[in-house]
Structures are given as C-alpha cells and as structure tokens.
Amino acid sequence: MHNNIDTLFENLWQNYINVTPSANKVHQLLGEGDTLINDHVAFRTFNIEKVNLEKLSAHFLALGYEEKGQYDFEQKKLKAKHFEHTDPTQPKVFISELLVESFSQDVQNIIHKMVDQVEASAVTREDFLYSGAPWTVTTQEYETLLEASEYAAWMAAWGYRANHFTVSVNHMKHFQELTAVNQALKDAGFTLNVSGGEIKGGEDVCLAQSSTMADKVEVQFANASKVIPSCFYEFAQRYALPNGELYTGFVAASADKIFESTNTVAA
Numbered sequence: 001m002h003n004n005i006d007t008l009f010e011n012l013w014q015n016y017i018n019v020t021p022s023a024n025k026v027h028q029l030l031g032e033g034d035t036l037i038n039d040h041v042a043f044r045t046f047n048i049e050k051v052n053l054e055k056l057s058a059h060f061l062a063l064g065y066e067e068k069g070q071y072d073f074e075q076k077k078l079k080a081k082h083f084e085h086t087d088p089t090q091p092k093v094f095i096s097e098l099l100v101e102s103f104s105q106d107v108q109n110i111i112h113k114m115v116d117q118v119e120a121s122a123v124t125r126e127d128f129l130y131s132g133a134p135w136t137v138t139t140q141e142y143e144t145l146l147e148a149s150e151y152a153a154w155m156a157a158w159g160y161r162a163n164h165f166t167v168s169v170n171h172m173k174h175f176q177e178l179t180a181v182n183q184a185l186k187d188a189g190f191t192l193n194v195s196g197g198e199i200k201g202g203e204d205v206c207l208a209q210s211s212t213m214a215d216k217v218e219v220q221f222a223n224a225s226k227v228i229p230s231c232f233y234e235f236a237q238r239y240a241l242p243n244g245e246l247y248t249g250f251v252a253a254s255a256d257k258i259f260e261s262t263n264t265v266a267a
Contacts, residue, residue, distance in 0.1 A: 005063050005090055008129070012041060015130035016162045019230040020215050022190065023165065026233050029188050030167060030174070030181065037171035039236040040082070040092035042163045043129065044155050046100050048115045053081060053097040055123045060093050071252045076151060076259060077102040082250050094250060098151055107148045110141045114156060133159030136222040146264065154262050157219050157228055164211065164261070169237035170246065178208045178237040185212065193232070196257035206239040206247030209254050214262045232261040
C-alpha cells in the first residue's frame with residue numbers, strides 16, 4: 001500500500017510540474033540537490049455529489065489517511081477538510097469544495113454543465129486526482145466564473161490536479177526560517193503572494209505560510225486559447241504546541257489568503 005501512496009504523489013508531482021515550470025526551479029534553488037519534504041498537497045472541487053470533497057478524500061482514506069480538521073471560508077464560499085496519514089512523513093492533504101448553490105443561477109448552470117460531462121465512474125479511477133479537466137468550457141464561461149469566483153474559474157480550466165505542493169521548512173537543510181526562504185525566492189526573481197502579508201500566520205498560531213504567485217500558462221478552451229494562472233508553490237513552517245509536538249493542522253485565516261495565489265491579478 002505504501003508504494004501506492006508514493007506512486008500517487010509521484011504522478012501528482014509530474015502532472016503539477018507540467019503546468020508549473022517554476023516549481024522545478026524553486027526545488028533546485030531551495031533544495032540545492034537535497035530532497036525537499038512535502039508538508040501538504042491541496043486539491044479543489046465542487047460540492048456537487050458526483051465530484052464532492054468526499055469523493056476526492058476516498059482516494060486518500062483508502063491509502064490510510066484519516067480526517068483531522070474541518071474549515072469554513074465564508075467569504076470565498078468554500079468548505080475544506082484536512083487529512084493526515086498514520087506515517088507522519090507522508091504529506092498532509094487539504095481538500096476544499098466550492099459551495100455551488102451560493103452563486104448566481106448563471107454560475108451554477110455553467111458548473112453543473114461541466115460536472116454533467118464527468119462520467120460517474122471516472123471519479124473512482126486511480127488517476128482521477130491528476131486527470132485534469134474532464135469537461136470543456138469556453139473562454140466566455142471561464143470569464144463568467146472568474147467574475148464570481150477565482151476558484152471556480154481555476155477549476156474550470158484545470159480540473160483535478162494538485163493545486164499546490166508545499167515545502168516543509170522544518171525539514172530543510174539549508175534554511176531554518178520562512179523569512180530566509182522568502183528572501184532567497186525574491187532574490188531569484190520569484191513573485192510572492194503578498195495578500196495578507198508576505199507571511200500568513202506565524203508562531204502565535206503555530207503555522208507560518210507563504211507562497212509564490214501561480215505560473216501563467218496557455219490553456220486551450222473550447223473556442224480559443226488563453227494564458228491564465230496555473231499552480232503555485234507554498235512554503236510552511238510549523239511550530240510546537242505547548243505539549244512539544246509540532247502543530248499539524250491549518251489556519252483558516254491564512255489559508256484564505258493562500259487561495260489567492262492563483263488570482264489573475266496580484267493583490
């Protein structure tokens with residue numbers, strides 16, 4: 001079973017770097033040849049039963065993951081859960097879903113039309129989590145979604161894949177602090193997400209996070225191609241709880257700002 005986890009994350013990583021060319025550069029810059037430990041991987045979906053959070057999490061529960069936390073993002077109309085494996089060296093998994101009924105009828109219609117194109121059996125396939133967009137949308141539909149929800153537009157274009165990987169600063173050999181990681185990234189010309197500050201959270205909430213802004217990649221829509229944000233790379237530094245153990249959860253206020261790493265226009 002362990003091999004399955006490793007194979008899954010290897011496939012997710014390959015699929016992710018295909019549309020996030022900067023990720024390899026970040027890896028080389030920060031790892032200096034050493035392996036970087038992955039803190040967590042995040043996924044997005046819609047709360048429509050065929051493709052909802054439960055359907056995505058089933059893939060991880062089958063590999064020995066357990067649900068550990070629930071989160072609400074009222075402003076972005078999202079719900080999320082995070083999962084951890086019994087083996088603490090395995091990446092944590094963060095899955096969010098868009099509350100489709102919270103949007104206008106136009107937006108709901110586009111999303112339902114997309115999800116209607118997904119074969120029910122596809123969701124249980126081994127490669128579903130890195131299968132990309134199982135639907136076609138026009139640039140007009142993408143723009144309509146983008147006005148209502150950056151998240152919905154991202155899903156329309158990219159579908160099922162890792163929205164981001166996350167370097168665990170705690171396990172890095174060449175850096176001890178997130179501030180130093182950020183400085184190295186900026187010195188190398190990377191653009192960081194500054195929404196809510198360059199570093200979201202901190203020692204007071206036992207988790208500090210930062211991220212690059214998503215790469216821009218050309219996507220072929222049903223009627224035309226368009227250059228849009230793809231995926232980004234996140235960096236997380238975890239701090240000890242009073243009992244001495246590292247905090248393993250997530251901070252909703254920080255995650256809320258991390259979502260904006262795929263925004264079309266930097267905040």
